[in-house]
Amino acid sequence: MIAHTSGETAPASRRRQTAAQRAVLSVLDSSEHFRSAQQLYRQLRQHPTHQFGLTTVYRVLRTLVEDKIAEIQRAEDGELLYRIRTTNEHRHYLLCRQCGRAEAFTSTPIEDQTRQLSRTFDYTDVTHHVDLYGVCPRCRDT
Ligand SMILES: [Zn+2]
Ligand SMILES: [Zn+2]
Numbered sequence: 001m002i003a004h005t006s007g008e009t010a011p012a013s014r015r016r017q018t019a020a021q022r023a024v025l026s027v028l029d030s031s032e033h034f035r036s037a038q039q040l041y042r043q044l045r046q047h048p049t050h051q052f053g054l055t056t057v058y059r060v061l062r063t064l065v066e067d068k069i070a071e072i073q074r075a076e077d078g079e080l081l082y083r084i085r086t087t088n089e090h091r092h093y094l095l096c097r098q099c100g101r102a103e104a105f106t107s108t109p110i111e112d113q114t115r116q117l118s119r120t121f122d123y124t125d126v127t128h129h130v131d132l133y134g135v136c137p138r139c140r141d142t
Pocket of ligand 2 (some may be wrong): 027090091094107110111
Protein backbone atom coordinates (compact mmCIF):
# COMPACT_ATOMS: atom_id res chain seq x y z
CA MET A 1 0.00 0.00 0.00
CA ILE A 2 2.77 2.40 0.99
CA ALA A 3 4.87 1.31 -1.98
CA HIS A 4 1.85 1.78 -4.23
CA THR A 5 1.24 5.36 -3.00
CA SER A 6 4.85 6.48 -3.20
CA GLY A 7 5.16 4.85 -6.61
CA GLU A 8 2.36 7.08 -7.84
CA THR A 9 3.86 10.40 -6.78
CA ALA A 10 6.16 11.04 -9.72
CA PRO A 11 3.82 9.78 -12.47
CA ALA A 12 0.97 11.84 -10.96
CA SER A 13 2.90 15.09 -11.35
CA ARG A 14 3.89 14.12 -14.87
CA ARG A 15 0.28 13.34 -15.64
CA ARG A 16 -0.81 16.77 -14.42
CA GLN A 17 1.71 18.47 -16.64
CA THR A 18 0.66 16.31 -19.58
CA ALA A 19 -2.99 17.19 -18.97
CA ALA A 20 -2.10 20.89 -19.02
CA GLN A 21 -0.06 20.42 -22.19
CA ARG A 22 -2.90 18.55 -23.83
CA ALA A 23 -5.36 21.26 -22.82
CA VAL A 24 -3.17 24.09 -24.12
CA LEU A 25 -2.53 22.16 -27.32
CA SER A 26 -6.24 21.61 -27.91
CA VAL A 27 -6.89 25.35 -27.55
CA LEU A 28 -3.94 26.19 -29.81
CA ASP A 29 -5.21 23.64 -32.31
CA SER A 30 -8.64 25.29 -32.48
CA SER A 31 -7.34 28.23 -34.52
CA GLU A 32 -4.51 29.19 -36.84
CA HIS A 33 -4.52 32.72 -35.46
CA PHE A 34 -1.73 33.95 -33.23
CA ARG A 35 -2.95 34.49 -29.66
CA SER A 36 -1.38 35.81 -26.48
CA ALA A 37 -0.93 33.64 -23.37
CA GLN A 38 -3.70 35.67 -21.70
CA GLN A 39 -6.12 34.97 -24.56
CA LEU A 40 -5.25 31.26 -24.57
CA TYR A 41 -5.66 31.20 -20.80
CA ARG A 42 -9.13 32.75 -21.03
CA GLN A 43 -10.18 30.27 -23.75
CA LEU A 44 -8.79 27.41 -21.70
CA ARG A 45 -10.77 28.47 -18.62
CA GLN A 46 -14.04 28.16 -20.54
CA HIS A 47 -13.69 24.38 -20.21
CA PRO A 48 -14.63 23.17 -16.71
CA THR A 49 -11.84 20.55 -16.78
CA HIS A 50 -9.16 23.01 -17.94
CA GLN A 51 -8.80 25.15 -14.83
CA PHE A 52 -5.06 25.67 -15.04
CA GLY A 53 -3.32 28.76 -13.71
CA LEU A 54 -1.81 31.41 -15.93
CA THR A 55 1.68 30.44 -14.73
CA THR A 56 1.07 26.88 -15.91
CA VAL A 57 -0.13 28.15 -19.28
CA TYR A 58 3.07 30.22 -19.65
CA ARG A 59 5.22 27.25 -18.67
CA VAL A 60 3.46 24.90 -21.10
CA LEU A 61 3.75 27.47 -23.91
CA ARG A 62 7.47 27.88 -23.26
CA THR A 63 7.95 24.10 -23.45
CA LEU A 64 5.91 23.87 -26.65
CA VAL A 65 8.05 26.59 -28.23
CA GLU A 66 11.27 24.88 -27.09
CA ASP A 67 10.00 21.61 -28.55
CA LYS A 68 9.21 23.48 -31.78
CA ILE A 69 5.56 22.46 -31.57
CA ALA A 70 4.41 26.05 -31.20
CA GLU A 71 5.82 29.16 -32.84
CA ILE A 72 5.94 32.67 -31.45
CA GLN A 73 5.44 36.01 -33.05
CA ARG A 74 5.57 39.45 -31.49
CA ALA A 75 2.48 41.60 -31.46
CA GLU A 76 2.76 45.27 -32.36
CA ASP A 77 3.18 46.15 -28.67
CA GLY A 78 5.87 43.50 -28.20
CA GLU A 79 3.66 40.93 -26.45
CA LEU A 80 4.41 37.34 -27.42
CA LEU A 81 1.79 35.54 -29.48
CA TYR A 82 1.58 31.80 -30.02
CA ARG A 83 0.19 29.29 -32.46
CA ILE A 84 0.90 25.76 -33.64
CA ARG A 85 4.01 25.78 -35.81
CA THR A 86 3.07 25.35 -39.45
CA THR A 87 6.53 25.31 -41.03
CA ASN A 88 10.16 25.17 -39.99
CA GLU A 89 11.15 27.43 -42.83
CA HIS A 90 12.08 31.05 -42.31
CA ARG A 91 9.00 33.23 -42.75
CA HIS A 92 7.74 36.72 -42.16
CA TYR A 93 4.16 37.57 -41.29
CA LEU A 94 1.58 40.14 -42.13
CA LEU A 95 -0.45 40.00 -38.94
CA CYS A 96 -3.95 41.23 -38.18
CA ARG A 97 -3.64 43.32 -35.04
CA GLN A 98 -7.24 42.56 -34.10
CA CYS A 99 -7.68 38.81 -34.55
CA GLY A 100 -4.13 37.49 -34.92
CA ARG A 101 -4.70 36.10 -38.41
CA ALA A 102 -1.34 35.73 -40.15
CA GLU A 103 -0.31 35.78 -43.80
CA ALA A 104 3.15 34.28 -44.22
CA PHE A 105 5.52 35.70 -46.78
CA THR A 106 9.13 35.45 -47.81
CA SER A 107 11.05 38.43 -49.09
CA THR A 108 14.09 37.92 -51.30
CA PRO A 109 15.25 41.58 -50.96
CA ILE A 110 15.21 41.34 -47.15
CA GLU A 111 17.13 38.03 -47.19
CA ASP A 112 19.60 39.38 -49.77
CA GLN A 113 20.18 42.60 -47.86
CA THR A 114 20.74 40.67 -44.62
CA ARG A 115 23.42 38.57 -46.29
CA GLN A 116 24.96 41.60 -47.93
CA LEU A 117 25.15 43.63 -44.70
CA SER A 118 26.56 40.64 -42.82
CA ARG A 119 29.30 40.36 -45.43
CA THR A 120 29.97 44.10 -45.62
CA PHE A 121 30.42 44.47 -41.87
CA ASP A 122 31.75 40.94 -41.32
CA TYR A 123 29.02 39.94 -38.86
CA THR A 124 28.14 36.29 -38.29
CA ASP A 125 24.91 34.67 -37.06
CA VAL A 126 22.84 37.62 -38.20
CA THR A 127 19.10 37.31 -37.67
CA HIS A 128 16.26 39.67 -38.45
CA HIS A 129 12.62 40.22 -37.59
CA VAL A 130 10.46 41.97 -40.13
CA ASP A 131 6.80 41.98 -39.19
CA LEU A 132 3.91 43.82 -40.75
CA TYR A 133 0.71 44.67 -38.90
CA GLY A 134 -2.67 45.67 -40.21
CA VAL A 135 -6.39 44.92 -40.11
CA CYS A 136 -7.57 41.87 -42.09
CA PRO A 137 -10.61 42.07 -44.41
CA ARG A 138 -12.77 40.04 -42.03
CA CYS A 139 -12.08 42.35 -39.08
CA ARG A 140 -12.51 45.45 -41.24
CA ASP A 141 -15.90 44.33 -42.54
CA THR A 142 -17.45 43.61 -39.15
ZN1 LIG B 1 -8.45 40.15 -38.35
ZN1 LIG C 1 13.69 36.97 -43.39
